[in-house]
Each structure stands twice: as structure tokens, then as C-alpha cells.
Amino acid sequence: MLSAGGTVLAADAAPNPWFDPSYVSDNWDTILSYLGEHVRLTVAAVVLGALIALPLALVARRNRWLAAPVLALSTLVYTIPSLAMFAFVAPVTGLSATTVLVGLVLYSLVILVRNFLAGLQSVPPDVQEAARGMGYGPGRLFWQVELPLALPSFMAGIRVATVSTVALVTVGVIVGHGGLGQLITGGFNANFYRAQIVTGALGCVLLALVADLLLAGAERALTPWARRARS
Amino acid sequence: MNLLQEAVSYLNDPFNWSRPNGILDLGAQHLRISLIAVLAAMAIGIPVGALLGHVGRGGGFTVALSNISRAVPTLALLTVFAVTPIGFGPTATTIALALFALPPVLTNTYVGFRGVDRDVVEAARAMGMGERQVLVRAELPLAVPLLMTGVRTAAVQVVATATLAALVAGGGLGRIITLGFRQQDYGAVLAGAILVAALAVLTELLLSALSWAVTPGPRRLPLGRVRTRRPEAAEVAAAA
Numbered sequence: 250m251l252s253a254g255g256t257v258l259a260a261d262a263a264p265n266p267w268f269d270p271s272y273v274s275d276n277w278d279t280i281l282s283y284l285g286e287h288v289r290l291t292v293a294a295v296v297l298g299a300l301i302a303l304p305l306a307l308v309a310r311r312n313r314w315l316a317a318p319v320l321a322l323s324t325l326v327y328t329i330p331s332l333a334m335f336a337f338v339a340p341v342t343g344l345s346a347t348t349v350l351v352g353l354v355l356y357s358l359v360i361l362v363r364n365f366l367a368g369l370q371s372v373p374p375d376v377q378e379a380a381r382g383m384g385y386g387p388g389r390l391f392w393q394v395e396l397p398l399a400l401p402s403f404m405a406g407i408r409v410a411t412v413s414t415v416a417l418v419t420v421g422v423i424v425g426h427g428g429l430g431q432l433i434t435g436g437f438n439a440n441f442y443r444a445q446i447v448t449g450a451l452g453c454v455l456l457a458l459v460a461d462l463l464l465a466g467a468e469r470a471l472t473p474w475a476r477r478a479r480s
Numbered sequence: 481m482n483l484l485q486e487a488v489s490y491l492n493d494p495f496n497w498s499r500p501n502g503i504l505d506l507g508a509q510h511l512r513i514s515l516i517a518v519l520a521a522m523a524i525g526i527p528v529g530a531l532l533g534h535v536g537r538g539g540g541f542t543v544a545l546s547n548i549s550r551a552v553p554t555l556a557l558l559t560v561f562a563v564t565p566i567g568f569g570p571t572a573t574t575i576a577l578a579l580f581a582l583p584p585v586l587t588n589t590y591v592g593f594r595g596v597d598r599d600v601v602e603a604a605r606a607m608g609m610g611e612r613q614v615l616v617r618a619e620l621p622l623a624v625p626l627l628m629t630g631v632r633t634a635a636v637q638v639v640a641t642a643t644l645a646a647l648v649a650g651g652g653l654g655r656i657i658t659l660g661f662r663q664q665d666y667g668a669v670l671a672g673a674i675l676v677a678a679l680a681v682l683t684e685l686l687l688s689a690l691s692w693a694v695t696p697g698p699r700r701l702p703l704g705r706v707r708t709r710r711p712e713a714a715e716v717a718a719a720a
Binding site: 324325328329330331332333334336337339340409412413415416417418419420422423424427430433434436437441443446447449450453454457458461 | 552553554557559560636640643644648649661670673674680681
């Protein structure tokens with residue numbers, strides 16, 4: 250460095266490409282294990298969030314006075330920055346994947362409650378009346394009438410929740426369980442190794458797009474009547 | 481509850497507030513970065529969104545933009561700008577945050593201008609307003625509620641996301657959290673989390689009040705309203 254005298258040293262010119270196929274092939278196993286963690290956390294967070302959000306939305310719909318507090322609370326939770334959320338949870342669950350999962354479930358829960366409630370409220374009262382008049386009990390009414398009608402709104406919520414959860418998992422690096430986010434900060438800490446950073450970032454975006462496409466396909470398969478009406 | 485006491489005592493120590501790189505220093509940095517990022521996003525997003533909405537083109541583009549932006553992890557964008565020749569520091573953080581603030585501002589402005597009743601525009605033209613007057617005096621006041629929703633969403637998102645800058649050696653209040661994790665000082669972690677969460681909630685409340693104040697016509701408080709539309713059209717996820 251001292252003898253540089255205006256010329257570029259080999260050390261300065263070390264290649265730091267934005268993308269390097271050999272990095273991907275050399276570290277395939279590492280990438281796959283982080284990808285696996287990313288997928289597991291995302292699926293678990295959305296499924297658990299949906300399982301909690303559905304009863305909440307059903308209760309909030311039945312008791313109208315509950316709807317406003319539930320929505321206000323969900324806005325509040327949604328406002329809390331993800332890093333702070335993980336920091337709130339970390340003292341209880343430690344530096345584990347559980348910390349990340351709890352935070353992610355809270356966020357997906359908040360998105361899903363809103364969409365589930367909106368979906369349930371969009372069912373026309375006439376249809377409910379007609380079904381009741383035909384002798385449908387509350388269980389059958391939900392499964393055979395309300396759920397199919399609310400499904401587009403439900404699926405929209407699940408898609409938004411999934412895509413944002415995929416992006417949010419990366420913040421889990423703060424407790425060492427950030428899925429592909431580990432590659433991003435890992436590359437940053439390894440002297441700004443661009444190939445690793447970009448691989449992690451691209452992986453996240455691709456994962457989100459694939460998940461969204463799969464869910465869009467699932468929505469199409471689950472609502473054949475909508476397709477028939479459109480064509 | 482020992483931990484909560486630690487956090488409270490951290491927050492009660494005046495030295496933690498006033499020292500260099502203390503809460504006041506980092507908080508000011510946090511707010512400065514956030515403010516510049518939101519203003520930059522508004523400077524680009526509002527005119528572009530207004531024009532697109534006025535001529536009624538580019539709806540697919542804005543919706544696609546906001547959908548794609550949700551899939552890009554904030555951490556990735558913050559990191560990518562930090563390893564460009566810009567280098568890590570406030571500039572890289574500000575650019576990344578401005579990019580994140582752009583989609584909600586753009587989309588909501590577009591939807592706001594697009595949703596203006598065509599009859600109102602016709603009436604304004606019939607009264608002899610020029611194209612610019614129609615845009616500023618007829619469409620803008622009607623688009624303000626949605627426009628402000630976009631700004632509010634963007635601002636809360638930016639204030640929340642600025643926390644993540646600390647993960648890639650940036651500044652802001654997130655540094656208290658990352659430092660606390662590194663030193664296994666969970667009292668400080670909790671204190672930082674409380675500060676950051678409070679700042680985000682305050683931003684939300686402040687901007688809700690502001691949007692209420694600038695909305696013409698019959699006023700409704702924006703909090704606690706039951707929204708029945710799908711979220712992707714008008715409101716873009718605010719999580720960081």
C-alpha cells in the first residue's frame with residue numbers, strides 16, 4: 250500500500266464480481282440448507298398465522314364491536330419494526346429459530362386477520378339468509394357458502410402474507426436464523442463479497458415469486474367457477 | 481421482569497441519551513435519514529403518480545411495481561447499495577430507503593388521481609380550467625386522502641426500515657439493538673426495541689393527524705376504520 254505511488258495494486262484490483270456461477274456451485278450445499286430454513290420458516294409462519302387469524306376473524310365478525318379494536322391492534326403490531334419485534338421476542342426464546350418464527354407469525358397473522366375479515370364481510374347477507382332458509386347449519390354455512398365466496402380475499406391475504414414473510418425472514422440474521430439473509434450479511438461481513446450478497450438477495454426474490462405463482466395456481470385450482478365465469 | 485427493569489434503567493440513564501452515539505445522536509440521525517428518504521420519494525412519486533393517474537395510463541405498471549417491491553427484502557437492498565462504490569453509510573441507506581418509499585407513494589397517488597370522478601373533471605374543464613388547473617385545483621384535493629395514505633405508509637415503513645441499516649454498519653436507533661445483541665445485553669436490546677417501536681407508532685399517529693388536517697371536506701379519522709378493499713390496490717405492506 251505504501252509503495253503504491255498512484256499505481257493500482259493487485260490487492261486493490263481483486264475481482265469482486267456481482268454474480269459468480271462458481272460461487273453458487275461451490276457453495277451449493279450451504280445455499281440449499283439456508284434455502285431450506287427460509288422455506289420452513291415461511292411455511293410455518295403463514296400456516297400458523299392463518300390458523301390463528303381465522304378464528305379471530307370469525308369472532309370479530311360475529312361481535313361487531315370487536316372488529317375495530319382487532320383492526321386497531323393489528324395496525325399497531327404491523328407498525329412495530331421487524332428488528333424491534335425480534336428484539337422483543339429474543340429475551341424469551343433466545344437466539345433460536347423460534348424467535349424468528351414467533352415474530353413472523355405475528356406479522357402474517359396481522360395481514361391475514363384483515364383479509365379474512367374483509368372476505369367474510371364481503372359475503373352478501375342475502376346469500377347467508379337464503380342458505381339459512383334452506384336449512385344450512387352454521388358449520389355447513391361456513392364451509393359450503395361463506396368460505397367459497399370469501400376465498401378470493403383469503404387467497405389475496407395469504408399471497409401478500411407469504412411474499413412479505415419471505416422478505417422478512419432475512420431480518421432473522423439478528424439471531425443467526427435468517428435463511429438466505431445469512432448469505433447477505435455473511436457476504437457483507439466477508440469483506441463485501443458481492444457474489445454471496447447477490448446470490449442471497451436473488452434467492453429471496455426468486456423464492457417470493459415462485460411462492461406467489463404457486464399460490465396463484467392454487468387459487469385458480471380452488472375456484473374453478475371464477476375461471477369459468479371469466480372465459 | 482428483571483429484563484424490563486434493565487431496559488427501564490437503560491432508558492433512565494441520562495448518559496445513554498446525551499453521550500456521542502447515544503439515543504439523541506442516533507435518533508436524530510434516524511429521523512434525518514428517514515425524512516430525506518421520504519421527501520425524495522414524494523418528489524418523484526407524487527408528480528409521476530399524478531400524471532399517470534391524470535392521463536389514466538400505467539395502472540398495471542404501478543401495481544406490478546408495488547407487488548415486486550414487496551418481494552425484495554429491505555436488508556438486501558440496503559446491503560447491495562452499501563457494496564456499490566457509494567460505500568456504506570448514510571447515503572447508501574438513504575437511497576435504499578427512498579427506493580422503498582417510492583412504490584406506496586406512487587401507487588396511492590396514482591389510485592387517488594385515477595379515482596377522481598370523471599364528471600368532476602368534465603365540470604372543471606367546462607368551467608374553463610386548463611389542464612394544469614384541472615390537475616391541481618380539481619383532482620389534487622380529491623386525491624389528497626389516498627395520497628396522504630401513501631405518504632403515511634411510506635413514512636412508517638421508512639422509519640421502521642431505517643432500523644435495519646444497523647445490520648449493515650449503518651446508523652440510526654437500530655444500532656442500540658444490534659450492539660445489545662452483540663454484547664449479550666438484552667436490557668439494551670429491549671430498550672432499543674421500545675425506542676424504535678415508539679418512534680414508528682408516533683410517526684403513524686403524527687401522519688394520521690396530518691392527513692386528517694389536510695383532507696378537505698367532511699373529516700373522518702383514518703385510524704380504526706374497517707377497510708373492506710383488498711390491500712394490494714391502495715395500501716402496500718408497511719413491514720420492514
